[in-house]
Amino acid sequence: MEQTEKTDVIITEGVTRVYAADGVPVNALNGIDLTIQSGEFTALVGPSGSGKTTFLNIISGLDAPTDGKVWLAGKVLSEMSGNELSDFRRDNIGFIFQAYNLIPVLTVEENVEYIMLLAGVPKAERHERVIAMLQAVGLKGVADRTPTQLSGGQQQRVAIARAMVSEPQIILADEPTANLDSKTGADLLEMMRRLNTGTGMTFIFSTHDPMVMEGATRLITLRDGRVDTDETK
Amino acid sequence: MRSALSHVLKRNKLRHYEPSIGLDVTDYYAYYFMILKIAFRNIFRQKRRTILTALAMIVGFALLSLTIGLSDGAYGNIIAMFTRNRIGHIQVHRDGYLDKPSLYKTIDNAPAVGETIQRIVGVEAWTPRVYGAGLGSVGEKSTAVQIIGVDVVRETAATRFDQKVVEGSTLTETPSHEAVIGKGLAKIVSATVDSEIVIVSQGADGSIANDVYKIVGIAESGDDITDRVACYLHIEDAQELLVLEGRVHEIVVIVSNINRVDKITSAIETQLNDSTLDVAPWQVVAKSFYRAMRTDQQGDAISRLVIMLIVAIGVLNTVLMSVLERTREYGVLKAVGTKPGQIFWLVVCEVVIIALGSVCIGALLGVLVNYLLSIYGITYPEEITYGGMKLKTLYAVVNIRCLVIPAITVMLSAATVSLFPAIKAARIMPAQAMRTH
Numbered sequence: 001m002e003q004t005e006k007t008d009v010i011i012t013e014g015v016t017r018v019y020a021a022d023g024v025p026v027n028a029l030n031g032i033d034l035t036i037q038s039g040e041f042t043a044l045v046g047p048s049g050s051g052k053t054t055f056l057n058i059i060s061g062l063d064a065p066t067d068g069k070v071w072l073a074g075k076v077l078s079e080m081s082g083n084e085l086s087d088f089r090r091d092n093i094g095f096i097f098q099a100y101n102l103i104p105v106l107t108v109e110e111n112v113e114y115i116m117l118l119a120g121v122p123k124a125e126r127h128e129r130v131i132a133m134l135q136a137v138g139l140k141g142v143a144d145r146t147p148t149q150l151s152g153g154q155q156q157r158v159a160i161a162r163a164m165v166s167e168p169q170i171i172l173a174d175e176p177t178a179n180l181d182s183k184t185g186a187d188l189l190e191m192m193r194r195l196n197t198g199t200g201m202t203f204i205f206s207t208h209d210p211m212v213m214e215g216a217t218r219l220i221t222l223r224d225g226r227v228d229t230d231e232t233k
Numbered sequence: 234m235r236s237a238l239s240h241v242l243k244r245n246k247l248r249h250y251e252p253s254i255g256l257d258v259t260d261y262y263a264y265y266f267m268i269l270k271i272a273f274r275n276i277f278r279q280k281r282r283t284i285l286t287a288l289a290m291i292v293g294f295a296l297l298s299l300t301i302g303l304s305d306g307a308y309g310n311i312i313a314m315f316t317r318n319r320i321g322h323i324q325v326h327r328d329g330y331l332d333k334p335s336l337y338k339t340i341d342n343a344p345a346v347g348e349t350i351q352r353i354v355g356v357e358a359w360t361p362r363v364y365g366a367g368l369g370s371v372g373e374k375s376t377a378v379q380i381i382g383v384d385v386v387r388e389t390a391a392t393r394f395d396q397k398v399v400e401g402s403t404l405t406e407t408p409s410h411e412a413v414i415g416k417g418l419a420k421i422v423s424a425t426v427d428s429e430i431v432i433v434s435q436g437a438d439g440s441i442a443n444d445v446y447k448i449v450g451i452a453e454s455g456d457d458i459t460d461r462v463a464c465y466l467h468i469e470d471a472q473e474l475l476v477l478e479g480r481v482h483e484i485v486v487i488v489s490n491i492n493r494v495d496k497i498t499s500a501i502e503t504q505l506n507d508s509t510l511d512v513a514p515w516q517v518v519a520k521s522f523y524r525a526m527r528t529d530q531q532g533d534a535i536s537r538l539v540i541m542l543i544v545a546i547g548v549l550n551t552v553l554m555s556v557l558e559r560t561r562e563y564g565v566l567k568a569v570g571t572k573p574g575q576i577f578w579l580v581v582c583e584v585v586i587i588a589l590g591s592v593c594i595g596a597l598l599g600v601l602v603n604y605l606l607s608i609y610g611i612t613y614p615e616e617i618t619y620g621g622m623k624l625k626t627l628y629a630v631v632n633i634r635c636l637v638i639p640a641i642t643v644m645l646s647a648a649t650v651s652l653f654p655a656i657k658a659a660r661i662m663p664a665q666a667m668r669t670h
Binding site: 060062082087091097101104106115 | 263264267270274275278561562569570572573574663664665
């Protein structure tokens with residue numbers, strides 16, 4: 001891997017998120033201050049309800065903080081319009097969700113190609129990238145299948161291919177191995193680790209999986225919406 | 234794997250492509266093709282809901298088409314009866330006659346005017362008429378009558394005068410001091426065929442006009458009011474009685490296509506080029522009838538609106554359900570970079586595709602039903618009267634309005650009701666949307 005200069009890709013300052021559950025305010029995040037640098041392979045850990053998913057949603061602009069600021073690749077998310085946020089996510093962030101969240105009416109190939117269509121990538125290059133990505137995740141033989149025709153592990157590989165294909169700066173993965181058996185989970189983790197070292201992309205996982213925690217270069221523990229511990233290996 | 238990825242990813246930086254800046258046309262269409270693809274697949278994925286939505290639109294289209302077909306058929310029939318059998322499509326009078334009819338406001342050179350009119354393309358027939366008011370007596374019974382002098386040959390060709398005679402015979406082609414009287418008038422004065430009617434009136438020269446005519450027929454025009462006073466004479470007999478010396482009060486024109494009345498009216502005006510003559514289409518001649526009919530038609534528009542509202546509510550319900558069920562998918566689309574506007578168009582696109590399909594099926598159904606009803610019609614349980622005309626059967630017509638109005642209405646209402654769910658989908662907060670199941 002080429003050694004590149006580390007930059008701060010994500011900075012959060014006093015990020016707070018309060019939900020109203022049946023009219024009762026619930027603090028999902030309580031003033032999170034964090035800085036994540038490019039190329040990190042970071043695991044967010046903590047018990048259920050500690051705020052891991054909420055934190056991922058907020059740093060990606062999928063949700064808005066009640067208070068505080070998020071800088072992502074030098075831009076303040078709260079200052080962006082809906083369209084700007086969409087473009088920003090499309091060009092800078094890849095998502096891997098626990099529930100895969102593939103578009104059910106599109107084939108594997110189309111799911112991976114979709115983001116590049118949004119970005120206006122020419123057809124020849126789209127095709128080249130899709131083929132390379134599917135090959136990379138070991139799904140070249142199932143390109144014409146729809147998500148319902150795939151196993152959980154295969155769907156998660158498609159999700160990884162979709163997240164990676166546009167070469168984003170950051171990959172956010174919410175419990176990516178939670179619905180997978182241990183072998184498939186290990187394979188996927190290994191693949192993401194290689195992509196991290198091979199391309200210098202920044203990976204941030206929320207996880208309960210000890211295997212993911214073990215593979216992470218930085219381990220941030222959240223508890224009750226606050227940073228409890230922050231260890232770099 | 235690593236080399237394959239590195240080869241592709243290092244070589245090209247995706248962020249170089251900005252869709253809003255310098256996007257080549259092929260790729261611009263490729264995205265919209267993908268939107269269409271997603272829309273189509275969503276439509277076929279949720280077959281039951283698609284069928285429900287389409288059914289609401291198809292039934293709405295067919296109902297609208299049928300309403301318009303029957304309405305246009307009924308009014309067309311009424312207008313045809315009213316114009317073809319009575320007032321004609323266009324009338325020519327002396328200036329001011331229509332506003333204030335008078336024995337003295339006459340057309341002096343009716344044959345020349347008639348011949349000029351006949352030469353105009355689209356004119357099928359013309360016939361002159363003379364009008365006068367008088368007192369009619371049969372035996373000891375007397376009543377007010379309207380003298381209507383007709384050119385028997387031309388009137389028969391133009392307004393099927395002979396078919397109005399329900400008893401006895403029509404007038405002879407030469408002046409023979411014969412009369413055909415309305416059915417109502419015959420009843421008032423207890424006249425029968427072969428009775429004699431004495432008519433007293435005023436001549437155009439100021440003299441007292443009176444003469445005796447043999448009743449050869451009883452006529453029924455379809456208008457009870459007219460039938461209570463109408464006394465038809467040969468036009469030359471009427472001119473002699475009223476001392477009009479060849480002059481007439483009215484020239485009735487029949488055209489081959491009623492939809493061209495306005496153009497032919499203008500052509501007649503141009504060809505006659507006579508400021509002392511008024512040329513008026515039937516809508517002006519029978520203002521009150523025309524207005525009443527238009528008001529009725531507006532009432533029909535309200536019923537059409539009600540049908541469309543019911544359809545729109547049905548469509549809104551199914552589309553809204555569809556959007557709610559797919560909240561998670563819209564959240565995902567947004568999360569991966571789909572803009573709110575693109576999600577908006579995806580929802581609208583789905584509804585519009587269903588609407589297009591429904592319009593095609595609805596059009597086939599509407600045309601078929603209207604066509605069958607234009608042949609077999611619907612028989613009224615009881616004869617109804619409209620504008621003095623008796624109607625027994627309601628016939629539909631198949632015309633362009635039966636297709637265009639429902640098509641526009643269904644498409645517009647579908648597009649309109651899709652706006653709310655589309656905006657809802659576009660405004661979805663991805664994180665919240667992806668939490669739904």
